Amino acid sequence: MNFGINADTICALSTATGMGAIAVVRVSGPQSITIVNQIFSKDIAKAESHTAHFGLLKDESQIIDEVLINVFHLNQSFTGEETVEIACHGSVFIQQAVLQLLLKHGCRLAEAGEFTMRAYMNGRFDLAQAEAIADLIASRSAAAHRMALTQMRGGVSKQLAELRQQLIDFAALIELELDFGEEDVEFADRTRLKLLIAEIMQVIDKLRKSFHLGNAIKNGIPVAIVGAPNVGKSTLLNALLNEDKAIVSEVPGTTRDFIEDEIIIKGVSYRFVDTAGLRETTDIVENLGIERSFKKAGEASVVLYLLDERNHKVKETIEELNAFKNNYIQSNQVFIVVVNKLELIDNEFDFLSDFQPIFISAKAQINLDQLIDSITVVSEQFTEQQNEVLISNARHFDALNRAYDNLVRVTEGMNTQLPTDLIAMDIRQVINHIGSITGAVDVEEVLGSIFSKFCIGK
Numbered sequence: 001m002n003f004g005i006n007a008d009t010i011c012a013l014s015t016a017t018g019m020g021a022i023a024v025v026r027v028s029g030p031q032s033i034t035i036v037n038q039i040f041s042k043d044i045a046k047a048e049s050h051t052a053h054f055g056l057l058k059d060e061s062q063i064i065d066e067v068l069i070n071v072f073h074l075n076q077s078f079t080g081e082e083t084v085e086i087a088c089h090g091s092v093f094i095q096q097a098v099l100q101l102l103l104k105h106g107c108r109l110a111e112a113g114e115f116t117m118r119a120y121m122n123g124r125f126d127l128a129q130a131e132a133i134a135d136l137i138a139s140r141s142a143a144a145h146r147m148a149l150t151q152m153r154g155g156v157s158k159q160l161a162e163l164r165q166q167l168i169d170f171a172a173l174i175e176l177e178l179d180f181g182e183e184d185v186e187f188a189d190r191t192r193l194k195l196l197i198a199e200i201m202q203v204i205d206k207l208r209k210s211f212h213l214g215n216a217i218k219n220g221i222p223v224a225i226v227g228a229p230n231v232g233k234s235t236l237l238n239a240l241l242n243e244d245k246a247i248v249s250e251v252p253g254t255t256r257d258f259i260e261d262e263i264i265i266k267g268v269s270y271r272f273v274d275t276a277g278l279r280e281t282t283d284i285v286e287n288l289g290i291e292r293s294f295k296k297a298g299e300a301s302v303v304l305y306l307l308d309e310r311n312h313k314v315k316e317t318i319e320e321l322n323a324f325k326n327n328y329i330q331s332n333q334v335f336i337v338v339v340n341k342l343e344l345i346d347n348e349f350d351f352l353s354d355f356q357p358i359f360i361s362a363k364a365q366i367n368l369d370q371l372i373d374s375i376t377v378v379s380e381q382f383t384e385q386q387n388e389v390l391i392s393n394a395r396h397f398d399a400l401n402r403a404y405d406n407l408v409r410v411t412e413g414m415n416t417q418l419p420t421d422l423i424a425m426d427i428r429q430v431i432n433h434i435g436s437i438t439g440a441v442d443v444e445e446v447l448g449s450i451f452s453k454f455c456i457g458k
Contacts, residue, residue, distance in 0.1 A: 009035060011102040012110040013095055020090035025098050027084045027107060028115055033071060035105045036084045040069060044084075049073035057088065057098060064097050065089055079115055080122030120439065127439030128156045131393055135218060142267030143217045147390055155389045156396070157438050159207070163200050164434045167427060170196065174424045194414060200430075201407045207391050208400040212332055214390035215397075216301050220262050220271035223375060224297045226324075227306035232340040236306065236362035237261070237274040240372075266376055273300065302334040302375050307357075309344040321355060336374050342366055396437050403433035 009029025015022070027036060037045050041056040051071050057064040068087040077083035088094050103109065113134075120130045132151035139145040170193055216222065225233045241261050260273045297303050305324060307317065321337060329335045337355040339345070340362050349357065358374060360367040391397055406429040413423045434440075 009107050010110040010114055011099060011107040012115070013099065014085070014115075015090075019092050022087055023090045023095045025086040025088065025095070025102070026110075026115060027086070027102060028077070028079045028081045028110075028118065029107075030082060031106060032082045032084045035102065035107060036069065036086070038105050039064075039101055040067075042069075044069060044071055047071045049076045057086065057101070059097075059101050059104075064101060065094050067098075078124070079118040080124045081118060125152075125154070126157050128160075128393075128396065128437050129154055130439075131395075132156075135392065139218075140220070140262075141217075141264050141269035144269060147214065147217050147392060150389065151392070156207075156391070159203065159389055160434050160437055161440075163203060164431055164438075164440065166196055167200065167431050167434075171424065171427045171431060174420060174427065190414060194411070197407055197410055197414075201404060201411075204400050204404050204407070207389065208397055208404065210389070211391045211394075211397040211400075212301075214392035215394070217268065217390065218392040220269040221302065222271045222273060222300040223302040223304065224273045224300035225304045225306060226297050231306040231308040232362045233274050233306055236304075236338075236340065236360075237272055239362045239365050239368060240272055265372060268376070270375065297328050300333065302336065302377075303329060304371075304375075305335065305337050307337065307339050307352075308341045309339075318351065321352075334375075334377055336371075338371060399433045399437050403430045406430045406433065 007030060009027065009031040011025060011027045014024045014026040033044060033047070037043065039057055039059065040053070041058060042053055044053055047053060049072055053069045053071070055067065055069070057067045065088045070085040070087070072078075072083040072085075074080070074082050086098060088098055099109070116130050116133055119125065120127060129152050132148050135148035136145065136152055139148050225236055227233055241263055260271055262269055262271050264270075305321065325335055337352060337357040339349055339352070339357050339359045342359050342361040343364055343366070345359070349359075358367065358371050360371055362368075391400065406426045409426045410423055410430070412418075413426065
């Protein structure tokens with residue numbers, strides 16, 4: 001993709017591909033109004049910005065369609081360029097005819113993400129906000145939508161820009177010291193610099209720690225259902241999804257690999273994973289499935305450990321739960337013990353009181369609401385932090401980690417009185433890593449990677 005100043009006028013379908021009631025074709029570039037004016041039945045050459053015009057789209061004497069034209073002037077459109085949007089009927093034939101007509105009169109087809117890339121290049125928003133647009137389009141739940149909207153409106157960018165500017169101001173003083181190295185002068189107050197570095201480290205550490213929740217909100221909070229064979233894991237998955245997603249059988253080891261699906265609960269997306277039953281077996285394939293069960297449990301935000309009416313051996317059951325919790329559950333995970341097959345239970349489970357188990361019947365769908373309320377404790381964390389900035393982009397997370405590592409080196413360098421030029425080098429690295437998130441540095445390769453993932457009409 002060419003990131004230089006481009007005089008081309010581009011066009012693309014901006015609505016979903018395929019037949020629909022209407023379709024929107026977007027045209028952007030210096031000749032947008034001129035080109036559309038040649039094929040439209042009304043003169044829009046001097047039309048005011050943000051005005052709509054109804055008429056016929058024509059290829060010479062042949063009528064293509066009745067359309068609604070929306071005109072946007074320079075610096076008053078999404079891309080910052082002169083733009084025209086053509087709303088036509090949603091026939092696939094009409095869509096292609098409109099595009100071919102535009103190409104015939106001087107447009108070229110837009111590349112993937114080129115409209116958003118042009119908006120970024122024209123200063124309509126920064127790189128982090130541009131990526132948030134892609135997240136907003138892809139959002140599948142109210143929570144993901146809310147998070148993307150916050151990022152698109154500059155939540156991440158504003159915080160990082162302030163930190164970066166403070167570092168730039170200090171870096172300028174340190175660079176000045178290097179120019180006067182032989183005179184042994186100090187322009188940058190080291191005490192103030194240490195305080196600033198400590199403050200920036202605290203902010204960046206908070207942002208990068210938010211990635212676990214932010215990424216879960218964006219892609220769906222993973223919930224792993226684990227336990228021994230035949231305790232009802234697949235039945236529970238089917239009950240939660242309200243469909244026969246997993247095969248249910250009394251034969252142990254039916255589920256040999258994980259089965260996954262997504263549902264929306266209280267506006268938040270959850271990805272439920274039914275895993276292979278945990279047991280000792282000589283079956284090679286089943287063992288591979290069990291290994292994946294442990295892996296999925298480690299990746300999940302919520303782990304449901306299922307027991308059933310057979311788990312009445314007090315010592316063995318407690319040892320089993322404690323071993324699993326100690327070996328596979330992290331401090332940022334929610335661990336819920338669930339006792340299934342409530343209708344068959346005829347013994348006491350008081351020995352599990354420390355685990356605060358939830359008693360359900362997946363088959364009879366008893367107490368599932370109580371279980372769902374316990375699962376949604378993760379989304380409540382999001383509700384508590386919905387006014388805070390969350391990191392959900394893996395590229396941003398990586399840049400923040402790199403910036404934090406460089407800040408650690410800056411701190412160590414000042415404490416050990418490292419030469420000023422080496423400290424300055426690490427500060428420049430921090431500035432670059434933070435700047436790479438918002439696009440405040442020269443990152444052509446990064447831009448190509450980001451915008452190529454957009455749809456063509458965006």
